[in-house]
Amino acid sequence: MDVKILLLQQWASCLDKEDWFPPLEKVLEGTTLEQAIWKPVDGEMNSICELVCHLLFYEKRLLMRFHGETANEPQAEDNE
Structure with missing residues (x-):
């Protein structure tokens, strides 16, 4: 294949x-902004929003590679 x-x-x-x-x-359907940005008090876990942003960042990178557009591929400076 x-x-x-x-x-x-x-x-x-x-x-x-x-x-x-x-x-x-x-x-994610029906998730409110308040729910998406919520984090536990200790802050040890990522929010839904942070996880989705992480997925979108890497999706964009993979899609650009898929199309052979690696010259302008976004780079992560840190985990923020």
């Missing part, structure tokens, strides 16, 4: 297609 086709199938499975786990779009 073509690697690009496999990657597209896997992305669709994670984002919006029901499989053996719920898709990200369905999980």
Whole structure:
């Protein structure tokens, strides 16, 4: 199987297609801003917003590589 086709199938499975786990779009549906930015008092865990931003950052990088556009690929300076 073509690697690009496999990657597209896997992305669709994670984002919006029901499989053996719920898709990200369905999980986040109805989440309020207050819920998305909430963190425990100790601050040891990431918020939903931080996790989604992390996923989007790496999705953009992988998509650019997929299209062969590595010259302007975003780089993470730190984990913030």
